[in-house]
Amino acid sequence: MILIEETEQFVQAFHATDFSGHDYAHIERVRRMALRIAAAEGGDLRIIELAALLHDVADSKLGGTSERVDRHLLSRVSESDRLHILEIINSLSFKGGNRPPMKTLEGKIVQDADRLDAIGAIGIARTFQFAGQFKEPMYVPGLVPREPGDRTGTTSALHHFDEKLFRLKDLMNTKTAKVIAEDRHRYMMEFVERFKQEWEDRSS
Secondary structure, eight states: OHHHHHHHHHHHHHHTTOOSSOSHHHHHHHHHHHHHHHHHHOOOHHHHHHHHHHTTTTOGGGTOOHHHHHHHHTTTSOHHHHHHHHHHHHHOOOGGGTSOOOSSHHHHHHHHHHHHTTSHHHHHHHHHHHHHHTTOOSOOTTOOOOOTTOOOSOOOTTHHHHHTGGGGGGGOOSHHHHHHHHHHHHHHHHHHHHHHHHHTTOOO
């Protein structure tokens, strides 16, 4: 438990000033979801929990690096566990949906948990929070969604649904996550339709 507590403190400090939707509350939700999926699917809980806690410390858009995660794990876990956790974290990102599949069950579970937090009601809220943080507009009618992995050109919070979020349902690895994703995906579809109705003054 000491290792988990030390990691919690380390991660809390890293995310303390984040307002992009990648705060410590996001980390906690991913950890809880990962452990929930693991309860049904199996896997090494210690690896899953550590990878879930540390996954965004390596994210360059948040100012993180893999080396920072590596330094935290060094001397705290075995070399095989350290390499396993780093492999999960470095393979986690969406990157247009074209990343190679996760090699281990633990990686699949953490990836599913992270992706589930990007969809549904929380995912909607995080999308608009992220767009505001990075000065992207809420919506630009007529704008063509970017191709997967394209980081150039203009986008908006609402276009992010077509560019990424609507694709996540079909990218879930585990049966447990697939079931949860169906419901969250349906909610997002309803939200986007309602958003466009209100934007265009077509709502009742």
